Amino acid sequence: MAEAPAAPNMTPLSFHVPEPRFRPGDAVDYADFDRGEAGAVARPDVAALPADMRGHAYSLVRVLDDEGVAHGPWNPRLSPDRLRRMLRDMALTRAFDDRMYRAQRQGKTSFYMKCTGEEATSIAAAHALDRGDMCFPSYRQQGLLIARGWPIGQMMNQIYSNAGDNLKGRQMPIMYSAREAGFFSVSGNLTTQYPQAVGFAMASASRGDTRIAACWCGEGSTAEGDFHSACTFAAVYRAPVILNVINNQWAISSFSGIAGAEATTFAARGIGYGIASLRVDGNDILACYAVLDWAAERARGNHGPTLIEYFTYRAEGHSTSDDPTKYRSAEERGAWPLGDPIVRLKQHLIGLGEWDEERHAAMDKEVAEFIRDEGRKAEAQGTLHDGLSQPFTTMFEDVFEEQPWHLKEQSAQMQAERKAAGI
Ligand SMILES: Cc1ncc(C[n+]2csc(CCOP(=O)(O)OP(=O)(O)O)c2C)c(N)n1
Ligand SMILES: [Mg+2]
16 A cells, blocks of 8 residues: 655654764863752752652752852761761772773773762762662662772672682673672663662561662663663652662763753653652762762651762763764863862862872872782782683572572583583
C-alpha cells in the first residue's frame, strides 16, 4: 500500500537533537550560567513535604563563595580537624587517580577511570554518612572507599588483578567490592545499583535496623529504566535511601543535554515521584556535606528518600579508553564557574587561619609518597605485565556457599581441556 502523503496545509513534523554549546576549538563562555549566591538557598526542615520544597530542585545550594568564605543556613560548621581530613582525603584520591592513570599508560593494567574534579561529592558522603550505612556506588566513587579507610594497596591489587586481589581477578579494574567498608560491588551495567540500594533500604527498615542506604549514578544514567523503577519504589515505600546523581555534564562523549538537561534539572526528576529533591554545588564540599547530612537525618527519621543532584564537571576523560579532545572544548575545564573542590576547601581553610601554602605543599608531598610506596608494594604482587595471577579454577568459585554439581563439572571439563591443549 502506498504511504499516505503528508498533508500539504500542515506544518511538517520535526524533532530536536540537542547539541553541546562548545566543541573542540571553540572559545568557552559561561557568562549566562546562573550559580545563585552562596548562602542564599533556605534549609528546609528535614521532615519537609516534597511538595513544599520544589524550588530546591531548581536552585543551587552553595556555602562557599568565590573567596572561600562560608555563608548561610547550610554551613555545616565543621571543625578545622574535620575540614583538614576532608582536604587530605580529596588530595589522596586525586594522587591515587594520577598514579593509576599512569600505571594504565605504562601497560600495568588494562583500564582506569578518574574522578578528577568530582572528589568533593564522594568525600563529603563518606564524612556525612555513618560508617554502617550501605553505599551502592557507580565506578566513579573511589573517594568513598579511600575516605572510609579501605586499604589503598587493596584497591591497587584489584586494579592489577594480582595475587593480592580480594576479587581474584574476576571484576574489571576499578570495579571494587568491599563488604567491610559498606561498599557494594561496582557494576559495569549502569544504574543497577539504584534499585539494589532501595531494596537494601527497604530490607533494613523491614528488619527494624538503623542503617540507611545511599546510591550514586551519573546524569547520563538517569535515562536508564532502573533509575525510574528505583525512584518509584523509594517514593512509594518512603525507603530510607539517598539517591545521588553526579551531574558532571558528560556521559562519555554525550553531553548532559542528551540525558535531558536542556529541558530541566536532574534533581527535578524526583519531583514527579514525590521525592524531596535538591541541587547542590558539587565542587563545594561544605554544601555537599550539608545536603547529605540533611538527607541522612531525613532518612533516619523515617521522613522518606532524598534525591540530590551534584552539579560538577568531569575534568578529565571518561576513562583511559576515551579522548575528550575529540568532542569538547579544552577550555571548559578552566572556565567552569564552580572551580575545583580541592582549591576551594584549601582557600576556605586558609581564610579560617587553619591552613597555609607550606602545609598544603607538605600534604601533597606526603600523599604522593604514600601512594608511590603503596604502588610499589602492590606492583610487587604482580601487574598485567606478569600475566594471570589467579588459578583458572577460581572463576567457578565463591558464587555459591557450596559449589553446585554443574559448576564442579564445568571446572573439571575446563581443566581437562586446558591439560589436553598443553596450557
Ligand atoms: C546499561 C549500560 N548502558 C551503556 C553502558 C556504556 N556506558 C558506560 S559509562 C557510560 C556513560 C555514563 O555516563 P554518566 O551516567 O553521566 O556517568 P559518568 O561516566 O559521567 O560518571 C555509558 C553509556 C553501560 N556500561 N551500561
Ligand atoms: Mg556524567
